[in-house]
Amino acid sequence: MSTNAKDLRNPLKRARGLGSAQSGVSHWWTQRVTAVGLVILGLWLVLLVLGLVHSDYATARAAVAKPWNAVLLVAFLITAFWHAVLGLQVVIEDYVHTRWKEIVLLVAIKFLAVLSVLAGTLAVLRIALGA
Numbered sequence: 001m002s003t004n005a006k007d008l009r010n011p012l013k014r015a016r017g018l019g020s021a022q023s024g025v026s027h028w029w030t031q032r033v034t035a036v037g038l039v040i041l042g043l044w045l046v047l048l049v050l051g052l053v054h055s056d057y058a059t060a061r062a063a064v065a066k067p068w069n070a071v072l073l074v075a076f077l078i079t080a081f082w083h084a085v086l087g088l089q090v091v092i093e094d095y096v097h098t099r100w101k102e103i104v105l106l107v108a109i110k111f112l113a114v115l116s117v118l119a120g121t122l123a124v125l126r127i128a129l130g131a
């Protein structure tokens with residue numbers, strides 16, 4: 001007589017569909033990948049800023065307007081806010097125990113992250129496109 005993993009699950013969980021959601025590993029991997037991306041992009045950003053330490057406004061603006069720098073700045077913004085949302089989501093899910101507060105906070109951090117990325121991207125594009 002052989003038993004498989006589904007037979008070992010609690011029958012009540014099976015009836016209610018409350019088994020594993022299988023999404024934790026994806027969240028974990030995404031957080032690690034964004035962390036590696038932030039290390040690489042962060043090093044590039046530090047080198048860019050150090051190279052502009054004694055520069056004037058026009059030189060700094062010209063550096064940001066270069067296509068590769070503009071693309072990497074936008075990539076940094078997206079990666080940083082994506083990583084922040086993932087980290088804050090874990091904190092909220094672990095420490096906020098009132099369901100409606102948890103949902104409001106999760107929606108708020110995602111809304112603020114998207115708004116911040118859009119504002120930052122608009123700023124970079126305005127500089128890069130000379131507006």
